[in-house]
Amino acid sequence: MTGPAPGQVTAPEIDRLEGKDVSTNSLKASTDRGRAGDKIFSGISLAAGVLILAVLFSVAVFLLVQAAPTFVADPAEVTGGNGFTAYILPIVIGTVVAATIALLIATPVGIAVALFISHYAPRRFSRAFGYVIDLLAAIPSVIYGAWGYIVLAPQLAKVYTWLAENLGWIPFFTGPASQTGKTMLTAGIVLAVMVIPIITSLSREIFLQTPNLHEEAALAMGATRWEMVRMAVLPFARPGIISATMLGLGRALGETMAVALVLSPGALVASLVKSGNQTIAAEIALNFPEAFGLRLNELIAAGLVLFVITLIVNMIARFIITRHQEFSGAN
Amino acid sequence: MSKRIDVKDLNVYYSKFLAVEDVNINIEARSVTAFIGPSGCGKSTFLRTLNRMHEVIPGARVEGEVLLDGDNLYDSAVDPVSVRGQIGMVFQRPNPFPTMSIRDNVLAGVKLNNRRISKSDADSLVEKSLQGANLWNEVKDRLGRPGSGLSGGQQQRLCIARAIAVSPQVILMDEPCSALDPISTLAIEDLINELKSEYTVVIVTHNMQQAARVSDKTAFFNIAGTGKPGKLIEYGDTTTIFNKPAVQATEDYVSGRFG
Ligand SMILES: Nc1ncnc2c1ncn2[C@@H]1O[C@H](COP(=O)(O)OP(=O)(O)OP(=O)(O)O)[C@@H](O)[C@H]1O
Ligand SMILES: [Mg+2]
Numbered sequence: 001m002t003g004p005a006p007g008q009v010t011a012p013e014i015d016r017l018e019g020k021d022v023s024t025n026s027l028k029a030s031t032d033r034g035r036a037g038d039k040i041f042s043g044i045s046l047a048a049g050v051l052i053l054a055v056l057f058s059v060a061v062f063l064l065v066q067a068a069p070t071f072v073a074d075p076a077e078v079t080g081g082n083g084f085t086a087y088i089l090p091i092v093i094g095t096v097v098a099a100t101i102a103l104l105i106a107t108p109v110g111i112a113v114a115l116f117i118s119h120y121a122p123r124r125f126s127r128a129f130g131y132v133i134d135l136l137a138a139i140p141s142v143i144y145g146a147w148g149y150i151v152l153a154p155q156l157a158k159v160y161t162w163l164a165e166n167l168g169w170i171p172f173f174t175g176p177a178s179q180t181g182k183t184m185l186t187a188g189i190v191l192a193v194m195v196i197p198i199i200t201s202l203s204r205e206i207f208l209q210t211p212n213l214h215e216e217a218a219l220a221m222g223a224t225r226w227e228m229v230r231m232a233v234l235p236f237a238r239p240g241i242i243s244a245t246m247l248g249l250g251r252a253l254g255e256t257m258a259v260a261l262v263l264s265p266g267a268l269v270a271s272l273v274k275s276g277n278q279t280i281a282a283e284i285a286l287n288f289p290e291a292f293g294l295r296l297n298e299l300i301a302a303g304l305v306l307f308v309i310t311l312i313v314n315m316i317a318r319f320i321i322t323r324h325q326e327f328s329g330a331n
Numbered sequence: 332m333s334k335r336i337d338v339k340d341l342n343v344y345y346s347k348f349l350a351v352e353d354v355n356i357n358i359e360a361r362s363v364t365a366f367i368g369p370s371g372c373g374k375s376t377f378l379r380t381l382n383r384m385h386e387v388i389p390g391a392r393v394e395g396e397v398l399l400d401g402d403n404l405y406d407s408a409v410d411p412v413s414v415r416g417q418i419g420m421v422f423q424r425p426n427p428f429p430t431m432s433i434r435d436n437v438l439a440g441v442k443l444n445n446r447r448i449s450k451s452d453a454d455s456l457v458e459k460s461l462q463g464a465n466l467w468n469e470v471k472d473r474l475g476r477p478g479s480g481l482s483g484g485q486q487q488r489l490c491i492a493r494a495i496a497v498s499p500q501v502i503l504m505d506e507p508c509s510a511l512d513p514i515s516t517l518a519i520e521d522l523i524n525e526l527k528s529e530y531t532v533v534i535v536t537h538n539m540q541q542a543a544r545v546s547d548k549t550a551f552f553n554i555a556g557t558g559k560p561g562k563l564i565e566y567g568d569t570t571t572i573f574n575k576p577a578v579q580a581t582e583d584y585v586s587g588r589f590g
Contacts, residue, residue: 123389213426217490220384221440221497222416231439235430 067301073294087298088305090268094184094277095306098259099252101188101272102195106252107245109192110199117200118207119229130204137197145261148190149182153262156189157181160273174271182264185272187279190262191255195248202247206240207233239321246317253310256285280306333531334400334417334500335360336381341395342560343376343385350376352560354395356550363523363532365542365569368552369584373561374535375505377552381533382418382503383411399500416444419494423506425486427478427493434474436489437461440497456496464492465522484515491522501531509537520545539585543573551581 075083113133117126157179164175177183210233218228234241259282266276284299284306291299336358343351351373358364366374379385380393383404397404404414419440427436437457441448448456457474461467466488470481478489487507494502504523508516523545526532536542542549549572553564565572565581576582
């Protein structure tokens with residue numbers, strides 16, 4: 001490339017001398033291409049975001065407005081006759097107990113199965129196994145409920161009788177055990193079975209994403225496979241495991257059909273092998289069709305409580321994840 | 332500490348593909364040996380067979396013997412885990428554990444071997460290893476911070492500290508400087524020079540000057556064409572390989588007249 005000879009005045013320079021706008025910055029040239037796409041896309045995202053917020057807001061308003069009469073009603077008129085708190089507390093506890101049982105079983109099992117698939121099973125086998133797990137996650141809950149009702153509960157009834165006889169001194173296993181097996185523990189176990197595929201499927205994805213770099217770092221200094229998993233895989237997957245567990249918890253908390261099928265509801269009892277106890281979701285589903293007036297408001301208020309529980313649980317999970325952000329390797 | 336390595340008639344396969352053929356090499360204790368050669372000639376592959384890290388790759392296997400002071404790594408009763416405890420490795424890309432602090436990174440290997448280590452022993456080991464890796468002064472005030480917060484060069488020295496913390500017999504390094512700037516590279520080269528008083532060091536490098544600067548002996552690997560196995564062409568004192576190589580291919584490669 002040859003520039004203008006020294007001393008020679010180029011055309012743009014003449015323009016500049018004459019005071020015209022002659023920026024030679026070629027980057028200023030307009031690039032209309034692609035701009036329209038950007039605008040349309042940002043418009044769509046904005047609209048979608050606003051829509052989601054609007055729906056959320058309207059749900060929240062609906063819950064609050066419909067639930068409100070319950071809180072101001074005469075305590076004697078609320079189901080149970082002792083006000084809303086006395087009505088809701090036992091089923092809040094029931095909900096939390098069912099979800100806790102489910103997670104206590106499902107989290108370790110889910111993680112173990114996911115690790116087996118991602119790091120222990122032979123390759124070909126592990127892929128097939130993964131598909132099966134994904135399939136299990138897609139089975140509708142009513143099917144799990146029916147299975148729990150017909151197959152699992154009668155089997156567990158025998159176990160419960162044994163537990164009540166031999167470990168009855170533990171409050172959780174106080175007899176007499178339910179003869180049908182339709183108890184809180186059964187509900188928790190069925191929920192666990194439903195939640196395991198979710199936790200497994202998500203955890204497996206995360207385990208597979210563990211950077212090779214870090215797995216090799218662990219192996220190269222003489223770690224066994226299990227030590228490598230503990231050193232490189234699990235710490236890396238921690239936030240993902242928490243998220244997976246939360247999704248599972250969401251399903252366990254909100255599960256209606258399965259619980260309704262495998263639990264004979266009743267008053268709050270400490271024993272997990274007797275019939276009794278109830279969860280919020282099942283309570284709503286069982287009573288909603290016939291409810292009207294204040295009863296309807298009550299059930300919606302129960303829904304509001306469930307909503308708040310889920311929100312709190314999610315906030316705790318967020319908190320746990322962000323607390324360790326610094327060590328996540330994201331920096 | 333530090334042992335010699337003798338390799339006898341080693342072939343390395345990836346499933347059916349013969350990647351490295353018939354390598355015989357004797358690596359002295361307390362020396363630095365450099366592996367050089369064009370891309371794809373099997374330097375990394377061969378290096379990984381020296382601590383059985385190739386076994387991590389599905390389908391990879393070897394024939395032949397690798398003797399560590401006379402003991403065959405591939406004896407059927409030998410556990411690869413104990414081999415790797417004695418023969419450490421530093422990788423091309425720095426790989427400190429992101430979820431661990433600097434201190435825990437250094438101690439990671441030690442905690443595998445003996446779980447109970449007193450706090451004072453751990454402290455002195457962390458200091459000694461980081462001193463050994465020329466990193467102590469830069470990180471001594473932030474041992475509790477994540478290792479991933481360091482610069483690339485510092486991270487690589489942290490990885491070296493982690494490797495020497497377990498007092499290995501041999502340290503293998505696969506292009507340890509290729510992701511680093513010239514200053515960090517020099518820092519690591521200085522470190523390698525110091526390490527050889529205590530350890531047997533084997534380093535793969537694409538940088539001729541680096542090989543010339545740090546190594547006592549140099550091995551030149553080459554490949555006849557794609558799909559052909561890599562071979563050890565010439566092995567000797569670094570000065571000889573760079574100034575008076577016996578093989579024409581070596582001379583072409585070290586003088587940059589390759590290909
Ligand atoms: N995981 C693998 N599976 C199959 N073949 C592989 C694998 N890794 C390497 N190879 C093959 O083995 C041969 C040697 O590769 P290797 O990585 O050892 O070369 P290298 O000398 O280290 O090259 P570079 O200098 O680029 O790092 C190449 O042909 C390569 O394609
Ligand atoms: Mg390589």
